[in-house]
Amino acid sequence: MDMKAGVAAGEITADVAIIGAGPAGLTAGYLLAKAGKKVVIIEKDAHYVGGISRTVEHEGYRFDIGGHRFFSKSQAVVDLWNEILPDDFIQRPRMSRIYYEGKFYSYPLRAFEALRNLGLWRSSLCMLSYLQYKLFPIREVKSFEDWTTNQFGKKLYSIFFKTYTEKVWGMPCNEMSADWAAQRIKGLSLWGAVVDGVKRSLGLNKRPNDGQAVKTLLETFRYPRLGPGMMWDAARDRIVEMGGQVIMGHGLKQLADDGQGGWRMTATGPDGDIVIRADHAISSAPMRELAARLHPLPATTLEASQLKYRDFLTVALMICSEDLFPDNWIYIHDSQVQVGRVQNFRSWSPEMVPDQSIACVGLEYFCFEGDGLWSSTDEALIEQAKREMAILGLCDPADVVGGAVVRQEKAYPVYDEDYAANVAAMRAELEERFPSLHLVGRNGMHRYNNQDHAMMTAMLTVENILAGQRVYDTWCVNEDAEYHEAGDEGEQAKLPAREAAITPDQAAALASVRDVPTRVSDGEKGAPRKAA
Structure with a gap:
């Protein structure tokens, strides 16, 4: 179909219009432009591309929003990273630990080490509690706590x-x-760790003492020297060089079916609306937002409106001190503070921090948009971060010489008891009614996937568009929670199998969702919790 005929003056024409300049949207735009297609990407952020994988800069300091290791089992993804950013990757050591009451614990948790760090009295209480529940376990196990x-x-x-x-x-x-x-806590045996620890202390066991049978975690990872945003800035620039457009500061206002198999996209910005006509539309926007802006409205708009998201914000502090800890980040297991993780940006890359006499850390707070944390002023959040660093004993607030706040809405799609049915309903309707509309990425598909998985959904979508038919099922991209933690880079040398070649067992494995908690059903919440 030729969308160039009958276009109104002032409208932009394209082969493919893309909503969102995150990893999925930019991957699709880059590959389509490389294939000779005219692409137009709209991005509601006025300053940054990359979505949650962007790098924010404040007075020369760079902040990674969430922390992004560049590792993938997919050779196709690794090759694309190298193609877009061939000369700017550095190799960095991997280190993450748990912080509790002034002490650090290995992550993943090593039970024997944990007992040792807790001290004789507390570890004895822990072991007594452990034995109590082994002898008298909770019989009706319904919850994570149980x-x-x-x-x-x-x-x-x-x-x-x-x-x-x-x-x-x-x-x-x-x-x-x-x-x-x-699903989440695999293989960790407290008793096995204690037995191994005793043997180790007697010189009878030389194995790593963690009490669990898990794959060896990555010891190093690749990382762009100026943060993950460097990758997506480069992708944007390459798209523009190949004749594509990336329009910043414009959010989706309406995506209308033109009645001929194509799309009329209206995007609104500070100077008004622009209109884009295209044969295909690719959306990485949250499904909830897309459904509300489609015309005609989908019959499943109500289902999509019930999809929920978890948000978070980062408070970056510049501290007059040497680096406070060597970790990429530490997990904060302390109920006295609200902070969940603390990143050390210099440990991701020395070039993220311009002044060698200043340590720069990012305190991550998990919240919901509109709640007390999210609605606090930047000044209040910076003061809270300083207080909490003092409570944790990580720094003296008097040494803090600067701060900045970065908010990230819709960081994590929520998997509640209804999400799967709501997503499935919308997906089925859109695939039947609008075959030229393609959903990609974490929020576009409401799937808690990693950066490389989001890219893969876009890569397969491009293959489908170029083939003129649905060759690959983009919903079968694996979301294994251990994907970034174990295995060899590029071990999956090929793209996922074509739909016709996927067996039921393969499809089940590919469609496995990344581990995310779901709520106990209402009928189970009142169930008895007896430890006898």
């Missing part, structure tokens, strides 16, 4: 699982599904 208490006892559960988990997800552990706990 499952974890049975595995480790109430004491260790409260120290190493409850506080941080509730900070991240914004709901009580006794309302989170036990299935998620079983």
Whole structure:
């Protein structure tokens, strides 16, 4: 179909119009432009591309929003990274730990080390609590709290699982599904760790003492020297060089079916609206927002409107001090403070911090848009971050010489009890009614995937557009939670199998969702919780 005929004056024409300049949108735009297609991308942020993978700059200091290791099992993704940014990757050491009451604990947790750090009295109480629940377990295991208490006892559960988990997800552990706990906490055996620890102390065991059978974690990872935004700035520039357009500061106002299989996209910005006509539309916008702006409105708009998101913000502090800790980030397991993680930006890349005498850290707060944290002023948040760093003993507030706040809305799609049915309903309707509309990325598909998975959904979408038919099922991109933690880079040398070649077992494996907690159903919340 030729969209160039009958276009009104002032309208922009394109082969493909793309909503959102995050990893998925820019990957699609780059590959389509490379294939000779005219692309136009709209991005509501006036300053940054990259979405949650952007790098924000403040007075020469650069902040990674969430932390992004550049590692993928997909060779196609690795090759694309190298093609877009061939000369600016550096190799960085990987280190993440848990912080609790002034001490650091390995992450993933090593049970014997944890008991040693807790001291004789507290570790004895932990072991007694562990033995209590082994002898008298909770019989009707419904929640994350039930499952974890049975595995480790109430004491260790409260120290190493409850506080941080509730900070991240914004709901009580006794309302989170036990299935998620079983998926998330794999192979860790407290008793096995203790036995191994005793053998190790006697010189009878030289194995790493962690009490668990897990794959070796990555010891190093690649990272753009100026942060992940460097990758997406380069992708944007390459798209423009190839004749595409990236229009900043313009959000989607309406995406209208033109009745001929194509699209009329209206984007609004500070100087008014622009209109883009295109054969295909690719959306990485949140499904909830897309449904409300489609014309005609989908019959599943109500289902899409019920999709929920978890937001977060980063408070960056510039501190007159040497680096405070060597970790990329540390997890804060302390109920005295609201901060969930603290990043050390120099540990990601020395070039993120311009002054060698200044340490720059980012305190991450998990919240919901509109709640007390989100609505606080930047000044109040910076003061809170300074107080909490002092409570944790990580720095003296008097040494803080600057600060900045970065808010990230819709960072994590929420997997509540209704999300899967709501997503499936909208997906089915859009695929049937609008075959030239393609959903990609984390929010575009309401799937809690990683950066490389978001890219892969875009790569397969481009293959489908260029082929003129649905060759690949983009919803079968794997979202394994261990994807960034273990295995060899580029071990998956090929694109996922074409739809016709996927067996039911393969499809089930590919469609596995990344571990995210779901709520215990209303009928289960009132179930008895007896430890006898």
